[in-house]
Amino acid sequence: MKFSxxxxxxxxxxxxAAHLRITALRGSSPREVGAQMFVRDHGICGTIGGGQLEYRAIAAARKMLAAGDVAASLDLPLGPEIGxxxxxxxxxxxxxxxxxDKNKALLDAQADDDALPSVYILGxxxxxxxxADQFQHLPVRSVLVDQRRExxxxxxxxxxxxLSAIPEFEIMTALPGSAFIVLTHDHGxxxxxxxxxxxxxxxxxxGMIGSATKLAKFRSWSAAQCGDLQADRLICPIGAQGSRDKRPAVIASFVAAEVMAALTSQPATGKDYWDISMRIAGE
Incomplete structure (x- = not known):
């Protein structure tokens, strides 16, 4: 489920409900300026970093709400004083x-969801x-493409x-900055x-699923068919920095980490993509 x-x-x-936002920081902190969360008496949505920092901020917000106040500010040292x-x-x-405020927060959240990077799983x-099981829990827009309905x-x-008879079309029409993972039933x-x-x-x-041998064949094929194609940018095998375990779920976990590292290597724009958790008190 998306954050919006x-x-x-x-x-x-x-x-x-209260809106909490980090407005300034000095030195190291678990989150950046602009990180935000939302607080009610019996629940929270989002995170500003967890730990004692968040615990004290939530307590202050609930105290503010209970007192009928409109705002409260905190200046917290992230040291031994708060553990x-x-x-x-x-x-x-x-x-x-x-x-x-609530309407604006919802509009902002929808805009952030719309700006999430796309991950195309081709196969x-x-x-x-x-x-797909992995990426459904991550801050991306996932698209699973195949020619086979079954x-x-x-x-x-x-x-x-x-369901696409011409999956190349999905690649051609994808937004800039998308990720593509190629693992169909056919090497060609x-x-x-x-x-x-x-x-x-x-x-x-x-990225393309396969082996060093498949990568070598692709390079030969692309040199003959595609001229100056920069085949060195292709990741193959995918998830190779993980383990030798070839169970699908294990492979997927390492590939998901690899893709997310690539997607987040550039500075994020707008609201931080990682504010997608909602925790209810008592759960």
Missing amino acids: ALLSEFLSQPGP QCCGGRVEILATRMSER AGHVGRAL ELSLNRAEVETR LDFLLASAALQRNDAAYV
Whole structure:
């Protein structure tokens, strides 16, 4: 579930809500300026870093709400005084949310969801479906593509699925900065899709399932078929820095980490993508 949906559910509950935001910091801290979360008497949505920092901020916000105040500010040292060792200092502003504030927060959250990077999983076999299972929990827009209706029907992850007779079209129409993971049922199709993704020159990640031998064959094929294609940008094997365990779920976990590292290697824009957790007191 995307953050906008979580926040909508959270803010629709009865009772007052507070908005917490890190406004300044000095030294090291678990989150950056602008990190935010939302607090009610019996629940929270998002995170400003966890630990004693967040615990004290939540307590201050709830005290503010109970007292009927409209705002409260905190200046917390991240040291032994509060049981943390970051060594920095964080300033936090907590404000009581009006209906207008809630509407703006929801619009901002939807805009952030719309700006999430796309991950195209090209192939809905065992590893492709395992990847969909992984990416459904991450701050990305996942698209599972296959030419085979029966394989797509086996997907249980909450991701977008596309039955496509020409999967190259999905690559051509993807937004800049997308990630492409190629793992179809056919090596020839893998080569076509990998080359199409590389030819875009704006992909954050292009990976193809296979081995060193398959990569060598792809390089020979691309040299003959695609001229000056920069085959060195292709990641193959995918998830190779993980283990030798070839179970789909294990492969998928290492590939997901590899892709997320590529997607987050550039500075994030707008609201931090990682504010997608909602925790309810008592759970």
